[in-house]
Structures are given as C-alpha cells and as structure tokens.
Amino acid sequence: MGIRILLPAYLRPYAGERPEVELEASPATVGGALEALRRIHPGVLDRVLTERGEVRPHVNVFVGSESIRHTGGLATPLAEGSEVSIVPAVSGG
Amino acid sequence: MPAPRPVQAKDGDVLVLVGTMKGAFLFRSNGARARWDVSGPHFPGHAVYAMAFDGRAGRKRLWASTTSMHWGSVLRTSDDFGATWTNPEQANVKFPADTGLALANIWQIRPGPAQEPNVLWCGVEPASLFESRDGGETWELVRGLHDHPDRPRWEPGGGGLCLHTILPDPANRERMLVAISTGGVYRTEDGGRTWRSRNLGVRADFLPDKHPEFGQCVHKVGVNPKRPGTLFLQNHWGLYRSDDFGDHWFDIANGVPSDFGFPMVVHPHDPDVAYIVPLESDAFRATPEGRLRVYRTRDGGASWEALTNGLPQEQAYETVLRDGMAADTLDPAGIYFGTRSGKLYGSADGGASWARLADGLPPVTCVKTAIVGDPRKARVPRPATAKRAKPAEKATRKAAPKAKVKAKAKGKAPVKPRRKAAARPKRAKRK
Numbered sequence: 001m002g003i004r005i006l007l008p009a010y011l012r013p014y015a016g017e018r019p020e021v022e023l024e025a026s027p028a029t030v031g032g033a034l035e036a037l038r039r040i041h042p043g044v045l046d047r048v049l050t051e052r053g054e055v056r057p058h059v060n061v062f063v064g065s066e067s068i069r070h071t072g073g074l075a076t077p078l079a080e081g082s083e084v085s086i087v088p089a090v091s092g093g
Numbered sequence: 094m095p096a097p098r099p100v101q102a103k104d105g106d107v108l109v110l111v112g113t114m115k116g117a118f119l120f121r122s123n124g125a126r127a128r129w130d131v132s133g134p135h136f137p138g139h140a141v142y143a144m145a146f147d148g149r150a151g152r153k154r155l156w157a158s159t160t161s162m163h164w165g166s167v168l169r170t171s172d173d174f175g176a177t178w179t180n181p182e183q184a185n186v187k188f189p190a191d192t193g194l195a196l197a198n199i200w201q202i203r204p205g206p207a208q209e210p211n212v213l214w215c216g217v218e219p220a221s222l223f224e225s226r227d228g229g230e231t232w233e234l235v236r237g238l239h240d241h242p243d244r245p246r247w248e249p250g251g252g253g254l255c256l257h258t259i260l261p262d263p264a265n266r267e268r269m270l271v272a273i274s275t276g277g278v279y280r281t282e283d284g285g286r287t288w289r290s291r292n293l294g295v296r297a298d299f300l301p302d303k304h305p306e307f308g309q310c311v312h313k314v315g316v317n318p319k320r321p322g323t324l325f326l327q328n329h330w331g332l333y334r335s336d337d338f339g340d341h342w343f344d345i346a347n348g349v350p351s352d353f354g355f356p357m358v359v360h361p362h363d364p365d366v367a368y369i370v371p372l373e374s375d376a377f378r379a380t381p382e383g384r385l386r387v388y389r390t391r392d393g394g395a396s397w398e399a400l401t402n403g404l405p406q407e408q409a410y411e412t413v414l415r416d417g418m419a420a421d422t423l424d425p426a427g428i429y430f431g432t433r434s435g436k437l438y439g440s441a442d443g444g445a446s447w448a449r450l451a452d453g454l455p456p457v458t459c460v461k462t463a464i465v466g467d468p469r470k471a472r473v474p475r476p477a478t479a480k481r482a483k484p485a486e487k488a489t490r491k492a493a494p495k496a497k498v499k500a501k502a503k504g505k506a507p508v509k510p511r512r513k514a515a516a517r518p519k520r521a522k523r524k
Contacts, residue, residue: 010164014182043182047164050195051188058163088163 001081002026003033008088014043030061031074033084048086058089099176100132104466107421109429110155111437112141115455117157119175124471126427126441129450132175145202146463150210153465158199166199170229186215186223186232192239194219203259216256220247220273237286238279243307247276250310257415262338263318270339277309280339291339298330313415315357320364327357327369334394345394350381356418361426365393368428368444370413379410389444403447404438416459423464423473431457
C-alpha cells in the first residue's frame with residue numbers, strides 16, 4: 001500500500017485535475033514523497049516548495065491530521081499507507 | 094468566478110493595464126480616451142505587481158506577473174487581450190539552486206528594444222535581474238548584478254528588497270540602469286557583465302551617512318527615450334535629475350509640498366516634463382492636506398505645478414505606489430494613475446484635466462499603457478474639439494525656493510544649492 005497525497009483544488013490543474021495522487025513507492029519521509037510527486041507532476045511541487053526546497057510559508061502539509069511543522073518538517077517519517085494533505089493556510093487579506 | 098470578458102481592441106486603441114493586490118484589469122478606449130471598456134478581474138486573488146505590453150515583431154502580447162500568497166509567482170501572457178492567459182506548469186522565473194534564494198515576487202517586466210524583439214527583462218524580489226532572449230520562453234539570472242559585492246549590504250524596504258526599475262539605454266545596447274529598494278541605482282556599460290552604483294548626490298536620510306555610495310532607497314526612475322541621458326528620480330525623500338545617465342544627481346524639489354512619494358513618470362514627447370504624486374511623509378504616506386494633486390514640471394524640475402482639475406481636493410488621503418502611474422504615447426499624452434484605495438484616474442490632455450475611470454478596485458499596484466498596433470491609427474481629437482481644460486494650479490508660493498532658479502530646461506545642471514522641500518514631518522521606517 002503506497003502513499004496518498006491529497007491536493008487542494010488550486011493544484012489539481014497541475015496534476016491532470018486529480019484530487020489525489022497515489023505513489024507506487026513508499027518513501028520514508030514527507031520530503032521523499034514530495035520529490036516523488038515532483039517526478040510525476042513538477043508543476044505541483046513548484047507551487048508547494050520554493051527553489052530552496054522549503055515548504056512555502058503559507059502552505060501547510062499534514063500527515064494524517066498532524067502538521068509537519070510540529071513533527072520534523074520534510075523529515076517527518078511516513079508509514080506505509082500514510083495520507084499526506086497539502087492545504088493552503090488560512091491567510092490572506 | 095466566471096472568466097472575465099476580454100477587451101475588444103483594435104489598431105490605434107489605447108490600453109491601460111492595471112495590476113492590483115487581487116487581480117488585473119484591462120481598460121480600453123480609442124484615441125479620444127473619453128469612454129473606457131473594462132475587463133477583469135483577471136487572476137482573481139493574485140497580486141499583480143507588474144504588467145507590460147509587447148508590440149514588437151507584430152505581437153500584441155500582454156504580460157502579467159501573478160503572485161499567490163500561497164503558491165508563488167509566475168509570468169503569464171495573453172495574445173488575445175485577456176481572453177486566455179498562459180499558465181506555465183513550472184515556474185518560469187527561478188533562482189538557480191546555487192544562489193540559495195527563492196523568488197518572492199516579480200516587480201517589473203520590460204520588453205527590450207525594437208531591434209531585439211526576443212529580448213525581455215524582469216526585475217524581482219529579492220533584488221535581481223532576469224533576462225530572456227527567446228521572447229520570454231526561458232529566463233536567466235543576470236549574474237553580473239547578482240554577484241555584485243554590494244549585494245549583502247542591500248536592505249529590504251517596506252515593500253521588500255526589490256529591483257523595480259529597468260531602463261535600457263536606447264542608444265547603447267550595452268548600457269542599462271536599474272534601481273533597487275534599498276540599494277539605489279546601478280548601471281552597466283557592458284551588457285550586464287559588470288555593474289557600478291550610481292547614486293552620487295542622492296540622499297539616504299535613514300542612514301548615518303546621508304550620502305553613501307549605495308544603499309539609497311530609490312522609489313522610481315523615469316526617462317524619455319528621446320533624451321536617454323536625462324533621468325528623473327523619486328527617492329525616499331528627494332526628487333532628483335541626472336543629465337549624464339546617472340553619473341550625477343541634483344535636487345529638483347523646487348516648490349513641491351513634499352519630496353516624498355513613489356512614482357515618477359516622464360512625458361513621452363517632452364523630456365523636460367515629468368509627473369509625480371507627492372505624499373506627506375514616510376510616516377503618513379498620503380496626499381498632503383487631503384488633496385489629491387499630481388505635480389508636473391515643464392522645465393526639467395526648476396519648478397512644479399499642481400494639477401487638480403477633476404481630482405478631489407477634500408478628504409482625499411490617497412497613496413500612489415511606485416508603478417501606479419504611467420503615460421501613453423499619443424499626442425496629447427494620456428496620464429493615468431491608480432491609488433491604494435482602488436481608484437483609477439486618467440487625463441487625456443497631459444494632466445490639464447482628469448476623470449475618474451474606476452472606483453472600488455482592489456489596491457492598485459501597477460499601471461501601464463499601450464497603443465495597440467499602429468499608433469497612427471489612433472483617432473485623437475483635434476485640439477479645437479477637445480474639452481477645454483482649466484489652467485494648472487500654480488505651485489504654492491510659500492513652498493517655493495527663496496533662491497532664484499535659473500532655467501535648466503535644456504539639461505544644464507542648476508547653479509543654486511539644493512533646497513529643502515516644505516517642512517518635513519519626522520522620518521519613519523523606509524520603504
């Protein structure tokens with residue numbers, strides 16, 4: 001059972017309009033999962049990570065219901081079958 | 094939200110491209126510039142700090158930089174006046190990995206000279222210059238400026254550390270001037286390989302050394318391509334002119350209510366004519382006395398006159414940002430500006446009279462203009478049929494200099510010492 005990555009509506013046009021992507025492999029970390037996603041849908045990752053490879057300040061990434069900001073960032077470990085959600089922060093004006 | 098209708102533009106029409114904090118709007122009119130069609134918002138929810146029109150090589154291409162607070166910045170184009178826009182899958186302007194930088198915003202898009210129709214530049218935050226040599230398909234960091242030894246000492250202003258002005262010398266392909274907040278003015282003489290700061294005479298009131306070699310907070314520089322050596326500069330406190338493409342700057346804040354402000358627009362046909370919108374101070378960035386006044390010089394900065402006909406003169410505490418003002422190239426020239434309160438004003442007679450073209454837009458970040466196709470097809474009314482405008486209001490006498498100002502309309506430096514503008518409130522944080 002691979003890793004599922006759930007995409008917000010804004011990012012779906014860059015993933016063939018898919019609401020989620022299932023990775024065949026099982027990367028060990030969130031960073032690994034996102035790099036795997038980059039190989040499939042590079043336009044998604046350009047919008048989630050900066051050129052420095054950091055999650056953009058107003059983007060949140062969750063594993064299950066836990067934000068990776070509190071669990072080790074991109075080094076957060078993934079178990080087989082984990083669900084990773086990419087969610088825009090509730091910021092704006 | 095349904096896609097906005099595009100504007101129906103034809104040769105000779107005037108376009109005013111308006112970028113805002115929450116999308117872009119396109120205004121179209123004929124040469125009379127009396128009635129305007131509006132299209133927008135394009136890119137709703139995205140900040141649009143830079144727009145441009147590329148009419149070279151038969152193109153009719155709109156450019157826009159769109160920045161999502163969440164998802165980053167890209168450059169987009171439309172070849173059908175906004176009916177469709179490109180949406181590049183991957184970001185088209187990126188810092189190379191070795192720089193360790195991440196793009197925050199794109200502040201300026203500048204098509205190159207007519208004889209090089211595939212050259213464009215864009216200025217970004219953090220302050221850097223990118224160049225495209227394939228019509229905007231790919232962009233490359235201009236390393237000569239990026240690697241400049243001054244870079245570590247540039248500081249972000251209130252808007253961020255941005256490269257916001259790009260002025261190629263139309264007479265010399267190798268020469269270009271850029272402006273950075275805060276870094277000041279930089280110039281290359283060798284096509285971008287090397288750059289030198291060019292801020293001699295420009296103050297930096299917010300630093301212990303008021304006249305450093307670099308570090309000034311230049312807000313905007315304007316030029317008339319017909320006399321590219323003559324530049325006008327709106328500084329973070331200070332109005333300046335250079336007659337040698339930036340080697341020397343001298344103060345021209347003669348008779349303005351404040352020398353603080355953001356935009357600087359030079360008339361498209363007369364290099365001695367320029368427009369500004371003074372703001373009270375950096376602490377209170379609003380039009381002085383609640384009066385919305387554009388100031389125009391017709392003598393290279395020796396004097397300034399207030400243009401008020403059609404502009405509100407009560408309870409109008411407005412702000413116009415550095416790219417919030419532009420001129421079209423018809424004769425008489427159209428002048429346009431947008432405010433942070435979402436109003437767009439236009440003048441079809443060089444500033445003699447003004448009309449409000451829009452209200453209720455999101456905060457306006459940039460205003461650019463274009464004449465579609467052949468400008469000779471623009472139907473500009475003859476002066477006899479044009480609406481008679483009131484004469485401009487003269488500059489406030491009490492703000493005028495005591496020392497006599499010798500005419501310097503032909504580019505000669507003034508002989509008087511620099512004078513201060515009217516009493517300035519206390520300085521605050523720079524932008």
